[in-house]
Amino acid sequence: MVVHYLGLLGFVAFIMRVGFLGLWLRRHPYKVNAEKSSRIKHFLFFAGLGTPLLFSIFYPGLTHLDELVGLKPLPWKPLLLIISMILAILGLYFLGIFNRPLAKVILN
Numbered sequence: 049m050v051v052h053y054l055g056l057l058g059f060v061a062f063i064m065r066v067g068f069l070g071l072w073l074r075r076h077p078y079k080v081n082a083e084k085s086s087r088i089k090h091f092l093f094f095a096g097l098g099t100p101l102l103f104s105i106f107y108p109g110l111t112h113l114d115e116l117v118g119l120k121p122l123p124w125k126p127l128l129l130i131i132s133m134i135l136a137i138l139g140l141y142f143l144g145i146f147n148r149p150l151a152k153v154i155l156n
Contacts, residue, residue: 066089
């Protein structure tokens with residue numbers, strides 16, 4: 049249950065801070081502020097939503113998450129495994145492409 053509470057808490061904190069940052073950015077619409085709020089949003093995304101997921105890998109364990117929620121685990125069919133690997137590779141590819149311009153802005 050701890051994993052669910054951490055995930056919910058991270059999600060609520062992320063949504064609230066993004067809302068506050070959006071309101072702040074509307075009052076101060078400058079490029080520097082947009083870059084600053086973008087960096088804060090990225091940090092909040094990974095800290096608020098990524099940390100509970102990483103925590104859940106170790107406790108209760110990746111194989112026990114379905115049992116915790118009360119779902120039947122998906123069968124380990126090779127087709128589902130191949131599709132998920134392809135989608136993960138595509139996600140990493142898009143992450144790299146879209147973060148490259150952001151990194152250039154930050155480093156300059």
